[in-house]
Amino acid sequence: MDASAALVKVLREEGSRVLATLVRYLGDLPVAEDALSEATIAALEAWPASGIPDNPRAWLTVAARRKALDLLRRESARAGKETAAYRWGTERAKDEIEEVIDAVETESQLRDDMLRLIFTCCHPALSREAQVALALRTLARLEVDAIARAFLVREATMAKRLVRARSKIATARIPYVIPSDAELPDRLAAVLAVVYLIATEAHAPTGGDSVARVDLEAEAVRLARLLVELMPDEPEVLSLLALLLFTSARTPARSDAEGHVVTLANQDRDRWNREAIAEGSRWLQRAVSWSGGKAGPYQLQAHLAAAHSTATSWAETDWDRIVELYDLLGSVAANPVVALNRAVAITERDGPQYGLAALGAIVGMERSHLWHAALADNLRRLGRTVEAAEELETAAALAPTEGERRLLLSRLLGVRSEPA
């Protein structure tokens, strides 16, 4: 492997760890990010000549630490006074290299550094948008332009969002701490929500076509793996990884050869990634054994995904279990999407007139193409094709992506060809 390829690999795999160590030393995320960028440039210059160092992470940490001290010195000179971080940095400048190497080598220290960084990036004082951007840049080490493309915003917009988020962490003094036991459930929920949101964004891009997008699903799985590595006995963390493995296993079947969307009911289940499903099942089992009989929302969603993943076909799905799981999920995390999915399962279990009634009882989904499409499906099954066509027209008009719109329009054609 050549030096620049090695560097890219180290940055992707270890960049967030280097950053986490730097943040502990500097207490300042923007300075740590800048220092890591400069250390990367230094590595690009040095590695081709000197060869790839034995411990590339330690090399980068030491180089970045030196760059950070330079940055702080410049900053202090510009402001005309010593900043606290500068004083701190120079006071401890002696033995800095040994210290950094020690730090790199202490796994438990590194674990705490990573957790601090993760909880800071997902601090509730930051908007969800900012949390997601930070998770992808700071933790997953994606480039700004790639993140911007994934969220269909201009690169300058994403760069500004990141700068604003980092500067809020520094200015408002969002602390780099692992939440106390009392705070942990809420704070962990925020972290999991960010990773989950990244995964769902991969499935349901909020507009446009899915060309040239980074693989957000793979990034979400990577982040979930990182969380499992750091918090191996948190049942909801294990459940999130299981859930993401189940859903990502279906990705190959989610579109056909022409790139058209294929819904779960019609997917070619031979194209599902069985290895990912098996791994998901193992994590889910662990989650169940750690959760003491009290399933959280991610565990319930993982059970739902597992029930679909292990069914041989849509028709052979255990709809009793699916409805039961949606009822449980609705009792811990009620929202219209859960109610919609429950109604779809009711249709399969009890028939379209019951599904229609369940859909009719949902409030707040009038603007969702999924709700109108589900109504259309039940109406069609009841032979009410004129009404079904109307619902499909509404659904197509509301569809957020071209792919989904095409799917709904092809269903509309099908309904119109049936006798009214």
Place this chain on the structure above:
Amino acid sequence: MALYVALCYYDRDRYWDEPPETEFSPEYTEFARRATEAGVMRGGEALHPVTMSTTITVSGGRGGDVMLTDGPYAEAKEVLAGYFVLETADLDEAIGWAVQIPAAWRGKIELRPIAPHHA
């Protein structure tokens, strides 16, 4: 240590008259006492209603025409009713105090870091 101002916002129509001053003021006294004992309190005042406000604009730079308007700068449903200046180690600690200010449940609190002034 960092300085924050906790801006206390109330619904414009409920602030001052309701709930009656006598009812909520002891809670503020209690909060101020605790924050002072903890060494966190760096000041704070309650403000008269926005109907008592005068808004001032000097047009054309310093020394220009002074324009006065009766009332607040911006008509809003929620109005600034008072503030506390808190000194804490970080945002989490400041939030820990802000949730104890009665405005947090009677209205809303905006916590803003105070910019240090350079001498």
